[in-house]
Amino acid sequence: MGFTLVVIIRWQLAYPGSPVPYIGSLFGTANAPGGIVLPEFYNQLGAMHGTIMVFLGVVPLAVGAFGNYLIPLQIGAPDMAFPRLNLASYWFYLAGGTVMLASFFVPGGAANNGWTSYPPLSDLAPGTGQTWWLVGMAFLINSSLLGALNFITTVVQLRAPGMTWFRLPFFVWAQFITAFLLLLAFPPLEGAAILQGMDRLAGTSFFLPSGLAVSGRPLGVAGGGSALLWQHLFWFLAHPEVYVLILPAMGIVAEIVTNNTRKPLWGYRVMVYSLFALGFLSFIVWAHHMFLTGMGTAVSAFFQTTTMIVSIPSVVILSSLILSLHGGSIRFTTPMLFALAFIPMFGIGGLTGLPLGLATTDIPLHDTAYVVGHFHYLVAPGTIFALFAGIYHWFPRLTGRMMNDTLGRIHFAGSLVCMNVIFMPMFVQGLAGVNRRLWDGGAEYAHAQGVLSLNVPMSIAAFALAFFQLFFIVNLFASLKAGRQAAANPWSATTLEWQAATSSLRVYRNPYEYSVPGASADFLPQHLPADA
Amino acid sequence: MHVLPYTTEVRADTGLTSPKLGIWLFLASEVMLFGSLFSSYALLRTGAASWPDQSAVLSVPLATLNTIILISSSVTMVLAWTALAPGPQAQNPARFKLYMGLTLLLGAAFLAVKAIEYGDKFAHGLFPATNTFLALYFTMTGVHAVHVLVGMAVNAYLLVSGARMWRTEPERFANRVEIAGIYWHFVDVVWVFLFPVLYLL
Amino acid sequence: MLQWLGLPAAASAHAGDVDRTLALVHWLMLVLFAGWGLFFLYVLVRFHRRAHPVASYHGLRGRWSTWLEGGVLAAEIALLAFFSIPVWSARVDAFPPERGSTVVRVVAEQFAWNVHYPGPDGRFGRTDISLLGPANPLGLDRTDPAARDDVTTINQLHLPVDRPVIVYLSSKDMVHSFTLPQMRVKQDVVPGVAQPVWFTPTRTGAWEIACSQLCGLGHYRMRGFYTIETQAAYDAWLAEEAAELAQ
Ligand code: HEA
Ligand code: HEA
Ligand code: CUA
Ligand SMILES: [Cu+2]
Numbered sequence: 014m015g016f017t018l019v020v021i022i023r024w025q026l027a028y029p030g031s032p033v034p035y036i037g038s039l040f041g042t043a044n045a046p047g048g049i050v051l052p053e054f055y056n057q058l059g060a061m062h063g064t065i066m067v068f069l070g071v072v073p074l075a076v077g078a079f080g081n082y083l084i085p086l087q088i089g090a091p092d093m094a095f096p097r098l099n100l101a102s103y104w105f106y107l108a109g110g111t112v113m114l115a116s117f118f119v120p121g122g123a124a125n126n127g128w129t130s131y132p133p134l135s136d137l138a139p140g141t142g143q144t145w146w147l148v149g150m151a152f153l154i155n156s157s158l159l160g161a162l163n164f165i166t167t168v169v170q171l172r173a174p175g176m177t178w179f180r181l182p183f184f185v186w187a188q189f190i191t192a193f194l195l196l197l198a199f200p201p202l203e204g205a206a207i208l209q210g211m212d213r214l215a216g217t218s219f220f221l222p223s224g225l226a227v228s229g230r231p232l233g234v235a236g237g238g239s240a241l242l243w244q245h246l247f248w249f250l251a252h253p254e255v256y257v258l259i260l261p262a263m264g265i266v267a268e269i270v271t272n273n274t275r276k277p278l279w280g281y282r283v284m285v286y287s288l289f290a291l292g293f294l295s296f297i298v299w300a301h302h303m304f305l306t307g308m309g310t311a312v313s314a315f316f317q318t319t320t321m322i323v324s325i326p327s328v329v330i331l332s333s334l335i336l337s338l339h340g341g342s343i344r345f346t347t348p349m350l351f352a353l354a355f356i357p358m359f360g361i362g363g364l365t366g367l368p369l370g371l372a373t374t375d376i377p378l379h380d381t382a383y384v385v386g387h388f389h390y391l392v393a394p395g396t397i398f399a400l401f402a403g404i405y406h407w408f409p410r411l412t413g414r415m416m417n418d419t420l421g422r423i424h425f426a427g428s429l430v431c432m433n434v435i436f437m438p439m440f441v442q443g444l445a446g447v448n449r450r451l452w453d454g455g456a457e458y459a460h461a462q463g464v465l466s467l468n469v470p471m472s473i474a475a476f477a478l479a480f481f482q483l484f485f486i487v488n489l490f491a492s493l494k495a496g497r498q499a500a501a502n503p504w505s506a507t508t509l510e511w512q513a514a515t516s517s518l519r520v521y522r523n524p525y526e527y528s529v530p531g532a533s534a535d536f537l538p539q540h541l542p543a544d545a
Numbered sequence: 546m547h548v549l550p551y552t553t554e555v556r557a558d559t560g561l562t563s564p565k566l567g568i569w570l571f572l573a574s575e576v577m578l579f580g581s582l583f584s585s586y587a588l589l590r591t592g593a594a595s596w597p598d599q600s601a602v603l604s605v606p607l608a609t610l611n612t613i614i615l616i617s618s619s620v621t622m623v624l625a626w627t628a629l630a631p632g633p634q635a636q637n638p639a640r641f642k643l644y645m646g647l648t649l650l651l652g653a654a655f656l657a658v659k660a661i662e663y664g665d666k667f668a669h670g671l672f673p674a675t676n677t678f679l680a681l682y683f684t685m686t687g688v689h690a691v692h693v694l695v696g697m698a699v700n701a702y703l704l705v706s707g708a709r710m711w712r713t714e715p716e717r718f719a720n721r722v723e724i725a726g727i728y729w730h731f732v733d734v735v736w737v738f739l740f741p742v743l744y745l746l
Numbered sequence: 747m748l749q750w751l752g753l754p755a756a757a758s759a760h761a762g763d764v765d766r767t768l769a770l771v772h773w774l775m776l777v778l779f780a781g782w783g784l785f786f787l788y789v790l791v792r793f794h795r796r797a798h799p800v801a802s803y804h805g806l807r808g809r810w811s812t813w814l815e816g817g818v819l820a821a822e823i824a825l826l827a828f829f830s831i832p833v834w835s836a837r838v839d840a841f842p843p844e845r846g847s848t849v850v851r852v853v854a855e856q857f858a859w860n861v862h863y864p865g866p867d868g869r870f871g872r873t874d875i876s877l878l879g880p881a882n883p884l885g886l887d888r889t890d891p892a893a894r895d896d897v898t899t900i901n902q903l904h905l906p907v908d909r910p911v912i913v914y915l916s917s918k919d920m921v922h923s924f925t926l927p928q929m930r931v932k933q934d935v936v937p938g939v940a941q942p943v944w945f946t947p948t949r950t951g952a953w954e955i956a957c958s959q960l961c962g963l964g965h966y967r968m969r970g971f972y973t974i975e976t977q978a979a980y981d982a983w984l985a986e987e988a989a990e991l992a993q
Contacts, residue, residue: 056963091549094563127960133937134920134962162570170551170563200574204581211684216674219585219684222938223594224875227919228856229883231875237677240921240936242588246581274793275801280811305923306934307941310835317830321822328818332811335782338789340802345794353790357783364775367822371830373837374768376932377753380923380958446754446927448958451966458969459954460754460927528801535801 055452056125057117057142063128064146067258068153069110071396075261076157076195077106079403080164080188082411086510087182089173089518089540094166102159109152116145127450129251132220132243136212137227144213147206154199154206161195164188173509173540175520179285180539182508182524183278186285187264190292191257198253198296205246212238219243241306248299256295258392259359260288262399263330266352269406270334272506273349274341275535277525280333287326294323304372305379313372320370327363331356342528346504347421351402354429355395362390365440380450383443386436394432401428401485408489409503410510414496420488427481434474438467507538553716568724572731575692579735582688586681586742597678600744602671604662608744611658612736618651619733622700622726629711629719638711641722645704648729652697659690682743689739692732699725757949757974758929760836765930767829774821841944842910851914852903853884854922854935857964859955860884861903863984865895875918897987901970903955906980907947915941923958926972932958947974 081099085092093099116123121140124130135143168181168189181189208219216234220243223236271278278284300308300316308316334356343349365387368374378384401424408416442464447455454468455461502511508524518540526537550556551563559566590596625644628637666672666679673683703718703725710718748769756765792798851862851870860883864870871893877885883900886893905911915924917935924943925932928951933943955970975983 056960056965094549094551095567096549098567131921131959134960137919158571158574162567162574165570166563166567169559169566170556170561171549196570196574197577200578201581204578204585207582207684207688208585211673211680215680215683216672217680217684218674218677219589219680225919225937226855226875226878226885229878229880231878232919235674235676235680237589237593238938239589239592240938242585245588246585249581276803276805279805303934305932306936307939308838310831310839313834313838314826314831317826317834321819321826324822325815325819329811329815332782332814335786335789336806336811338786338793340798340805341789341793342795342798342801343790343793357779357786360779360782364779367775368768368771371767371771371825373764373830373833374771376764376837377768377927377930379932441752444751444753446925446956448925448956450960452963453966455966457967458956460956464752528803530803 054122054125056127056450057123059450060124060127060130060146061113061117064113064124064150066392067128067254068150069113071258071392071400072153072157072195073106074400075265075396076164076188076191076257077102077160079261079265079400079407080160080191083407083510084164084167084185084188085171086410087185087508088168088171088176089509089520090167090171092171093163094170095163098159098163102156102163105152105156105159109149109156112145112149112152116142116149119145129247130209130243131247132209132212132240133225133227135243136209136220137232144210147210147213150206151203154203157195157199161192161199164192165196168192173518173520176539177520179282180520180523182264183267183281183284184261184264186288187260187267190288191260193292194253194257194260194295198250198257201246202250205243205250208246209243241303244303244306245299248302249296252299252302253292253295255388255391256291258396260291262355262396263334265399265403265406266355267334268508269348269352269402270337271525271527272406272504273344273346273352274338275344275527276337276341277523277527278333279337279339280329281523281525284330284333287329291323291326291330294319294326298323301370301372301375304375308372317370317372321367324363324367324370327359331359331363346405347416347418347425348402348406350422350425351398351405354425355398355402358390358394358398358432362387362392362395365390377446378443380448381443382439382447382449385449386439386443389436389439393436394429398428401425404489406504407510408492408496409499412493412496413499414492415499415503416492416496417488420484424481424484424488427484428478431474431478431481435471435478438464438471442467502538505534505536507536509539512538512540553720562720564720564724565727568727572727575731575735579688579738582681582685583738583742586685589677589681593677597676599678599746602678603682603744604665605744607658607662608740611655612740614651614655614658615733615736618648618655619730621645621647621651622729626719626722626726629715629722631716631719636715636719642704645700645722649697649700649704652693652700656690656693656697659686685739685743689732689735692735696725696729696732699728754927754953755949755951756928756930757947757951757953758931759946759948760833761928761930761948763829763833763836767825767833770829771825774825778818837943841912841942844912847910847912847944848905849912849914850903850905851916852924852935853916853918854920854924854957854961855883855918856920856962857957857968858883859901859903859924859968859970861899861901862886863897863987864892865897865988867892867895871896895988895991897984897991899987901955903970903972904980904983905947905972905974906977907950907974909977910944910946912942912944915943920961921959922961922968925956925958926953927956928953934959950974950976 119141121142123142124146126135126138126143168185211217212219218234218236218238220240221234221236221238222240225232267278298316298319301320304313369378369384369387405416405421445460445464447461447464456465507526520539521542522537522539524539528535529537553562555562621644625641625648628640628644671679673680703722748765753765849864853860862884869892872887872890873885874887875885877887884898886896915933915935917937919937922935923932924935929945931943931945933941935941952973955972957965957968
């Protein structure tokens with residue numbers, strides 16, 4: 014869904030003002046007369062693409078689906094600690110998702126103020142789309158809260174005997190920290206959503222300063238509010254949120270890397286400590302999204318410094334993953350390919366975060382395509398690749414069948430190439446000064462002319478990317494029906510999710526005991542008492 | 546369905562039951578929610594050109610009454626729980642019913658007083674849209690009132706249909722009452738912060 | 747590195763500092779990426795299952811990852827302490843005196859930049875939102891003596907070269923972002939917040955003002971023009987505008 018929106022966005026960016034082929038007529042004349050995307054519809058697409066991908070796509074998949082399924086299995090718990098809360102969380106999610114998607118059809122269309130919903134724009138937006146967005150967010154926030162609470166309690170309380178903290182698989186650690194981020198960062202956004210809802214419905218002016226005049230007429234509100242207040246509340250959530258998007262992905266990648274190098278994770282403990290550091294620090298960097306809102310030296314120095322420091326745990330985790338490869342016996346399975354690609358792709362995304370994190374270099378780059386490139390490298394060939402890796406890896410556990418390797422490899426190669434063709438030119442455009450969220454991709458501006466032609470290959474690659482996803486979808490459904498029967502532990506893994514469940518489960522060793530010197534097999538599952 | 550471990554018995558190495566950990570985590574998130582509202586209050590007030598004299602706009606006597614009501618309800622909530630709490634003393638479901646009923650009544654009284662206050666403001670033409678202070682006042686007390694309402698719903702459930710559980714699983718039931726109590730105290734504490742911030746400062 | 751990054755022309759006094767910092771960060775990024783990338787490819791080939799059938803339990807030994815991570819941190823701190831923070835501080839703290847500078851107000855609205863010059867008396871006239879109208883987008887009170895000689899334009903910003911400029915920014919409605927790419931100036935204009943920026947143009951030229959914050963449907967076309975010209979040309983232009991005003 015989020016992806017369909019993006020395909021339209023990319024069409025519009027490559028060929029501004031020309032009709033979208035084939036599906037253009039589906040949007041109705043209010044949005045796209047003659048199939049031509051109007052600016053208001055473009056902005057709806059942008060805002061909803063961001064919202065859907067983040068809150069309806071990656072969070073529920075990476076946290077909701079993978080977390081819920083794997084955490085109890087990996088720690089040897091009979092179930093999640095609060096099965097009924099889990100159900101409630103799911104219903105909240107469904108309600109939130111429905112509200113979000115339905116909002117496209119309300120008069121005036123869906124929210125079109127960016128996923129960041131900055132007021133006054135969002136406060137004053139006509140139509141009900143923005144209000145539905147707030148309602149949808151409230152549902153999604155509560156859904157995540159309940160889920161997070163459940164995760165933490167499960168990990169603390171329901172570990173199998175012998176599953177000490179430092180025998181937890183890294184994936185569980187990543188989910189555990191993620192849950193804390195969700196638990197503590199989401200409520201302020203809920204608070205902010207309540208305030209914005211009051212502004213929109215009860216006529217308050219929390220985010221509306223005095224003396225506003227819209228379309229040449231003074232706005233009849235009490236004023237006295239602060240537009241920056243929203244930005245603080247929003248980013249206080251949204252920075253930890255971006256780590257919510259990446260930590261589970263790192264967890265998945267770590268599992269798959271050790272399994273396919275057949276050796277323990279290098280620096281496991283340091284990686285865990287890094288997760289803690291990351292989780293904690295992510296709460297004190299939020300204003301790096303607001304350098305250009307007018308910040309003095311002291312405040313900006315503080316947030317620049319915390320931003321630089323928060324990059325170090327990521328460097329540690331990524332370095333450990335790379336060093337884990339050294340000395341391994343690497344199997345290039347399909348999940349491993351995606352997991353390996355994650356590493357340099359995250360590297361590009363993360364490294365391009367550095368110039369954004371320095372206030373001085375953020376001046377030319379803020380709100381340009383460079384930022385869009387930065388975070389897409391982290392979430393698309395980053396998180397999405399990790400999710401694909403996870404699906405290929407755990408599919409046999411879930412269904413008892415293997416996914417097709419050839420299709421998987423085509424999917425991998427196609428996606429890797431297309432993703433880079435889409436997102437790499439964004440850095441070029443951004444450095445040239447092209448802004449984001451432009452309906453015509455910057456065609457008006459003289460400084461954009463030199464890099465405008467890049468939009469065409471980028472968009473073609475996006476369509477090709479869509480095409481390569483067909484290999485995945487076909488593979489998924491075909492393997493479900495007719496995939497090769499999988500052995501109980503097809504990847505010869507050590508962690509508990511692959512071991513036959515027994516009621517008297519006990520854990521005897523660290524999570525990744527591969528290639529232990531002197532052992533008879535090259536892997537020692539966590540629950541076997543001695544080297545059998 | 547199988548029964549999950551540690552719903553009532555304490556896990557040795559963590560020293561916790563799962564529901565208790567759950568409610569504390571929930572309250573941590575609630576702290577963040579109210580924390581964001583209080584910080585908004587602080588930010589808007591420090592940035593404001595002028596600020597009304599709060600105690601002149603709002604009714605301090607009514608709010609004091611409400612503070613007393615809410616604190617008493619916390620006491621009755623504790624008494625309701627001790628009536629069931631496992632221990633050497635005799636457990637007494639009748640006393641539980643009495644105190645739980647009182648707690649509910651006090652909660653209702655709190656909301657009634659709140660409604661009178663709201664009505665009075667509206668009658669004087671004071672609405673959330675009037676100024677930033679009133680916007681904060683209505684929003685913060687409104688969010689708090691919703692929490693009171695939720696707490697009352699939980700308590701009512703425990704009082705009416707939940708009591709059946711006392712016969713089948715007394716320990717689990719006492720546990721639930723305790724959890725509800727923790728939540729109720731939290732709502733109380735939030736009010737103890739709201740009262741000075743909105744009425745007195 | 748700089749040409750390679752393809753930035754817009756640099757035409758202000760501090761642009762060099764910004765660009766140098768940007769180039770340095772990119773060097774750091776490039777070195778890290780190339781270093782790790784090569785190592786990454788090397789291990790992938792060297793420890794391919796076919797080349798290395800039995801994994802080593804311990805893997806790599808030694809502490810050099812700590813050194814590496816420490817090195818990255820040190821490089822980042824150096825960038826912060828010697829480049830980013832000083833340059834930033836000069837931007838936001840070291841404002842030049844108004845006397846020796848060109849002072850102008852820019853008021854953002856959906857979807858235009860209203861420019862307001864104080865005129866020869868050097869004082870901005872009173873403005874009031876109740877006076878807003880199609881012919882008076884600033885709500886300027888022409889009865890105020892200070893306002894009589896004020897020159898206003900829409901989407902046309904003229905500035906003299908080699909003299910500090912102070913722009914007082916404000917917004918009538920939404921959050922906008924005042925962007926002069928060639929000056930390396932970008933400043934969010936948040937309604938309710940009075941926000942000055944300053945810079946010293948060092949080259950003459952005609953370029954565009956861009957808006958960098960989503961401010962509504964016309965965000966993509968909220969484009970203005972700015973011209974950096976010699977003092978003489980600037981004075982002539984102002985005189986022309988003032989003459990038009992007198993009519
Ligand atoms: C998954 C999500 C994610 C992650 C992990 C990050 C990570 C980081 N982000 Fe990013 N960011 C976003 C998602 C993310 N970000 C989003 C969505 C936005 C835009 C929001 C919006 O405005 O809409 C944004 C915007 C954003 C900004 C605001 C820019 C602006 O608006 O002007 C800044 C500024 O400081 C920033 C900085 C950083 C930094 C320093 C990191 C650091 O944590 C990165 C640290 C990582 C490294 C330093 C890499 C280390 C790795 C290696 C060295 C290995 C290399 C390996 C090989 C080559 C094999 N980000
Ligand atoms: C998680 C977050 C996420 C992800 C994955 C993506 C993925 C993509 N995004 Fe997006 N994007 C955002 C978050 C994300 N984006 C945000 C926050 C914004 C800013 C919005 C704003 O301005 O307010 C944005 C903005 C944005 C823009 C800029 C619009 C503008 O500034 O005007 C563009 C333009 O090219 C774009 C393109 C793409 C493309 C081509 C992909 C492709 O990589 C898509 C690839 C997708 C897939 C390959 C499918 C995904 C697969 C799954 C979800 C799993 C499916 C699982 C099963 C079937 C079991 N995105
Ligand atoms: Cu003004 Cu965008
Ligand atoms: Cu951030």
